[in-house]
Amino acid sequence: MLDIKFIRENTEIVKASIKNRNLKLDIQEVLDLDSERRKILVEVEGLKAEKNAISKKGKPDKTIIDEMKALSQKVGNLDIKVDEIDRKLGNLLLYIPNTVHNSIPIGSPENNIEIRKYGEPKKFDFKPKTHIEIGEDLDILDFPRSSKISGSGFCLFKGLGALLERALINFMLDLHTREHGYKEIFPPFLVNRASMTGTGQLPKLEEDMYKLKDDDLFLIPTAEVPVTNIHRDDILDESELPVCYTAYTACFRREAGSYGKDTKGLMRVHQFDKVELVKFVKPETSFDELEKLLNNAEKVLQRLGLVYRVVMLSTGDISFAASKCYDIEAWAPGVEKNLEVSSCSNFTDFQARRANIKYRGKDKKLEYVHTLNGSGVAMARTVICILENYQQQDGSVVIPEVLRPYMGGRERITK
């Protein structure tokens, strides 16, 4: 969330940011509540000072007791008003998006900028099949049965398909822990409301989340939630920063409102595996750290020999909590699409404020950290890319070299 003081003193920046995101959100109510709140505070704090002064004198006589009763009454009424305003204000603040960084393009998704491309799309001497055909032919993906078990939007990996999934997870975790210096985390997959609010999924996106009504718990949409919340309400020491975590989790998304979109196969599923990267950094380093994070995610695709492009999202396409964000899209020749396999964002102090994550600097002052995260990378769509890029005319799929050690030295997936 944004600092109310920042909104008060930089109203135009906040308004411009909202406008550039193509959102209709009026912050006037926030400003009005803020000034009303401060007005009442002056009054009520004066009365409380009076009350405290009398209280401190010890046992009062009858007339003073009557005086205090009246005073308490007044204070009580004003306190109720302040509480009401606080609640309203706090709630409104949770719906104000992060300010966008001035390096990103203004506009809608068409204004996204392609930053770079990696690799050349493979030329096939035959018409490449989709992952759905490949997976069913090899009996490693079974969509009829996943819908029988769970419904549409789920997948069932079998045999070498399941092993491929597991190999990818291990390969990615090993890469990030051994070569990129991240610490491995295995977090809970169910989190409470405070955690979901801390990273910004709640309250705005509640309908997109899977929820356990009886326990007020949510299935995580990404490891970002539990991993960022590791340090909720923590004060980190400057010397520990940057803190870098990587975690595998399953991710659960209702995808409310996206019915009919990419419904076939693995492109958009309610449950998928992902290896996530999360960083807590000093504010002045966060935009450099974003570039590093992006490079770490790209490395996964490079090692897998996939073709991809990096896109910088425009103000109209960037997520609620992010200030700057890159998407990585890998080429899938079967479905003939660039698939988003990673999204790397700098949240500046937006999440840190919500989750109350600070650090103590050399001058002993407390400051909010900046948080970042990115997929490193998302499994389901990466599996699509591997199957479709590495398919052979005979129907088999060559296993990318880096994965072979994780698959018992096997070189191909065959029937």
Add this chain to the structure above:
RNA sequence: GGAGAGGUCGCAUAGUGGCCUAGUGCGUCGGUUUGCUAAACCGAUAUACGGUUGAAAAGCUGUAUCCAGGGUUCGAAUCCCUGCCUCUCCGCCA
């Protein structure tokens, strides 16, 4: 799920209605002493939100915070209620 104990300043602990704007010890920081280090001694030691002075750095000042939220009272760390969390034991269990 049942029974019990507990949650106080970075840590440890004191505090059972006004002397608590929370004591003490440890730790940390600054200083004195010292050839250096240690010890000893002296001092400091939270956060949030307001108000105010100032160009700024910063200062002064008020309020709140003893897990959280309610309640009793002129007055709550202290009494009552609810919730959350931790620990011990029992039950169940991969």
